[in-house]
Amino acid sequence: MTEPEARDRDPWTGPEWEDPALTRLAQQLREAHRLVAPLPQETRRRLIRHLLAITDLAKRDPALAGRRLETFLTDFRRAPDAR
Template structure:
């Protein structure tokens, strides 16, 4: 593992810890689904850190309420 890879892993680890903190603070109704999604991202990080980072971005955005599932007019 190159030194640069280690820095990227540390950044991913820091962001995963932040996500864990945020999931813990969720109300019980939202916590179970978010926790399962978080654990899936953690598992992916072991095999494919780059893809896990992308999914973590989307997960954190959804926690912020900035990312909703897009809907077209037919499904409203």
């Protein structure tokens, strides 16, 4: 593809398929990262490692990753003093 052709194309707006379960999982992962971001550095690192493990699992088993993320978010919201 030549450079002018590349410029004439529309910018990428996401995948051309829509999977509501994967979209929901991605939204929940973004929310989890947003919740973890303001925490102290050591706590944030520990929790982000959990989120990265869930993200990696989502590549192989999105349903299981979704369940683990739900558990993570429930535990996170339930026990703020444990952070």
